[in-house]
Amino acid sequence: MNLTTEYTGLKDSLLTDFQVWESQLAGGEKSTLHRVRREAIRQFDRLGFPTTKHEEWKYTNVGALTKQAFGFRSSTNLTVADVGALLVPHLEANVVVFVNGIYQPQLSRLVSPKADLRVEDFADAYQRDPAFVEQHFAQSAGYEHDAFTALSTAFAQHGAFIHVTDQKIIEHPVLLYFISDARSGNVASQPRNLFVVGRNSQVKIAEFFHTLGNNTSFTNAVTEITVEPNAYVEYYKVQEESEGAHHIGTTHITQLERSRSFSATITVQGGFVRNNLRVGLEGEHCEAHLFGLYLPDGKEHVDNHTVVDHAKPRSYSNELYKGILNGRATGVFNGKIFVRPDAQKTNAFQSNRNIILSDEASMNTKPQLEIFADDVKCSHGTTTGQLDEDALFYLRSRGIDADAAKSLLTVAFAGDVISQIHLPALREYIEQRVTRKLGQV
Amino acid sequence: MLKISNLQASIGEKQILRGINLEVRAGEVHAIMGPNGSGKSTLASVLAGRQEYEVTDGTVEYNGIDLLELSPEARAREGVFLAFQYPIEIPGVSTTNFLKTAVNEIRKHKGLEPLDAVQFLTLMKEKMKLVNIDQALLSRSLNEGFSGGEKKRNEVFQMAMLSPKLAILDETDSGLDIDALRIVAEGVNQLKRPDNATIVVTHYQRLLDYIIPDYVHVLYNGRIVKSGTKALAMELEEKGYDWIKNEVADAQAG
Known part of the structure; x- marks a missing residue:
């Protein structure tokens, strides 16, 4: 008799995981949050992982990823000293550490006043104030068409919850470290982050992604940020993962009137990276700055998909993504700008510039402007070339x-x-x- | 110091240098003149090690070593300097930062300790006076948005910082008004020492009013067809290049 069951892929294993986890929730399965999760897992089941036939995934093939097996919620024994080497030096900040997706209070340190800035694990926030979380959770990060967001939503439990009270300027940045500890096996994590920046408030938040060890890791990260009227968010995403790391990340920034956002997505390293960034300008007089830098070499693959959606009049967006590709690396940039019929007097600019250092590296870049208003100023430009001889x-x-x-x-x-x-x-x-x-x- | 024998070079299929012979000794200033397209800039580029040009024949001996065997950076470390006709704009790299790297690479080659920030700044301040160049200009991106005169002054400033043994000035006078020309020329003159040599490549005689050459050579069709003293430059200024072309044609016909 053969007792081993054959591994039929990541999708099946995740669907099974969900059922097992649900059966252990002990009442939690009746919550509103869990109703959303259940809808999301059904949607994930229907969608399945995207193939390269999917327009949005034409150049990024997740086939290899979906055949592998990972341990979720793997425990770890990282110490302050282990983590210390990964932290940005000389920066007084609120430091929050997640290892394999699990919040590590003993490795974290908050310095800003709690009345101004609340930083906690998503699960704790939901327990403390379910209504507030429900009001913002899964609002901008739609899972109708995106399997990875559906998956993140289905398993939403841990991640960073940040709420800046109205009228507060937070002096010290919040640094979130997501560490995949792949020293003793393949690991996966799905941090689900929710940031709400109150009216007239300002905050700087950085997400760092690291891998330890040589095994394969898979991170499916989703961040939803709401920037309330006249508020400002400075958002950094810094990726320093291993050659064996798979990172699918999605960030949604929703801006209300007169709010401003700055984002910088810096991919220093990572075997297989897909970053989705969507900025929705849903109020008038908003301002959004998007910067990106990626430096793949070896066999690394980095894909940045961005969307700037101008829904209301008189907003400004400016985007600059730059890439340097070496070895046999592949890069993708897809930048969409939507200017909705209402969004007159929009100013939207986009630029993607790449340098290819080797004959075997390649870059696919596609700007896409869809403009439905007539009184707008929009431009885009893209260049890919070699170093100037x-x-x-x-x-x-x-x-x-x-x-x-x-x-x-x-x-x-x-x-x-x-x-x-x-x-x-x-x-x-x-x-x-x-x-x-x-x-x- | 420099001995060029039968140097032939081409770019693609096109042969440009057809057998150059030239000897330059320490302490001398040589001017290379000639009509457009005669191969003046090619000669300067080949000496500096530009890779687009293929040397098909001949030798270049520089202080006893085979110059053509060396990479561009190795030539620079051995003391060869080319002041570019069209200095390149390099966004994001400041002149100061770039020169500090260059100066210390050359010092390392000579077995000297690198200059620290203070020593480097002191050297820079001293050399800045030579060409009357502004500190603010040097902290900007290299040549980016510089006027023609500023670019040429920056070339001579770099030359002062690197104190080469053999300086090749490629059309350093082009695009300069008379005041800028004088400043650049004075800078070059002050750098003149008994142990270094200068090759001035120019189309016009006017630069030679300020940088007085010991020898003047006329380059035409990839060969040096006439050599003389400063008087030859004056003659060219007066009569243009046509009589040289006719002489060459007659010689070939005869």
């Missing part, structure tokens, strides 16, 4: 060797994005990481 010769003719010259030029190219980072300690940290990676060019 004349510039290279100029530097070499002054005694700088070819490798150092290449590195100087690529770091300078990345500099346009790095210089946008407002937090000096973070800027320095990123600069150092980027220089280190490009120093190997």
Whole structure:
């Protein structure tokens, strides 16, 4: 008799996981939150993982990922010292650590007054104030068409909940560290984050993704951010994952009138990365700045899909994504700008610039503007090319060797994005990481 | 210092240098003149190590070493400097930062300790006076948005910082008004030492009013067809290049 059951793929295993987990919720399955989860798992079942026939996934093939097996909610014994090496130095901040998707209070440290800024695990927030969470959860991150968001919604339990009270300017940034501890096996996590920035308030939040160990990891992260009237959010996503890491991340920023947002998505490293960023400008006089930088080499794959949706008049958006590709790396940029019929006097700009350093690296870039209003200013531009030979010769003719010259030029190219980072300690940290990676060019 | 023998070079299928012979000794200033398209800039580029040009024949001996064997950066470290006709704009790299890297690479090659920030700034301040260049300009991106004159001054400033043994000035006078020309020329003159040499590549004689050459060579059709002293430059200024072309044609016919 054969007792081993054959592994039939990630989808089946997740559907089974959900049933087992649901049966252990002990009453929790009756909550409103869980009703949403149940709808989401059904939708995930219907959608299945996307294939490259799906327009949004044409150049990003999750086939290999969906055949692997992962341990979810794997426990870990990381110490403060283990984690310390991953933290941004010289930055006084609220530090929140998640390992394999589980909140680690003993590794976290909050410094801002609790009355101004509430930071806690999603599960704790839901227990404390279910109505507030329900009001914001799964509102912008739709799961109708997106299997990964459906999956995240179905398993929504842990992640960072951040609420900035109205009229507060939070001095110290919130740094969220998501660590996949893949030292002793394949691990997966689905952090589900919810940030609400109250009226007239300001906050800086950074998400960092790291992997420990050489096994495969899978992170399916979804962040929903609501920026209330006249508020400001500065949002950083910094990826320093391993070659064996699979990262599917989706961030939705919803902006109400006169709010501003700044986002920077910096992919230093990661084997297989897909970032979705959607900024919905749902009030008048909003402002959104989107920056991105990706530096894949080896066999890394980095895909950035962005959407800026102008729904109301008189808003401004500006987007700059830059890529440096080496080795056999592949990159994707897809940038959509929607200007809805109501959104007159919109100013929307988008630019994607890439440098390809090797013959075997490739980049697919597609800007997409859909404009339904007539009184708007929109532009987009994209370039993909090699390092400027004349510039290279100029530097070499002054005694700088070819490798150092290449590195100087690529770091300078990345500099346009790095210089946008407002937090000096973070800027320095990123600069150092980027220089280190490009120093190997 | 420099001995060029029968140097031939081409770009793609097109042969540009057809056998250059030239010898430059320490302490000398040589001017290379000639009509457009004669191969002046190609000669300068080949000496600096630009890879688009293929050297098909001949040798270049520089202080006893085979210059053509060296990479561009190795040539620079051995003391060869090319002031570009069209200095490249490099966004995101400041002149200061780039020069600090260059100066220290060259020092490392000579077995010297790298300059620290203070020493480097002191050296920079000293050399800035030579070409009357502004500190603010040097902290900006290299040549980006610089005027023609600022770019050329930056070239001579870099030359001052790197103190080469053999400086090649490629059409350094082009695009300069008379005041800028004088500043650039004075900078070059002050850098002149008994142990270094300068090759001035130019179409016009006017730069040679300020940088006085010991020898003047006329390059035409990829060969040096006439050599002389400053007087030759004056003659060219007066009569243009046509009489040289005719001489060459006659010689070939004869």
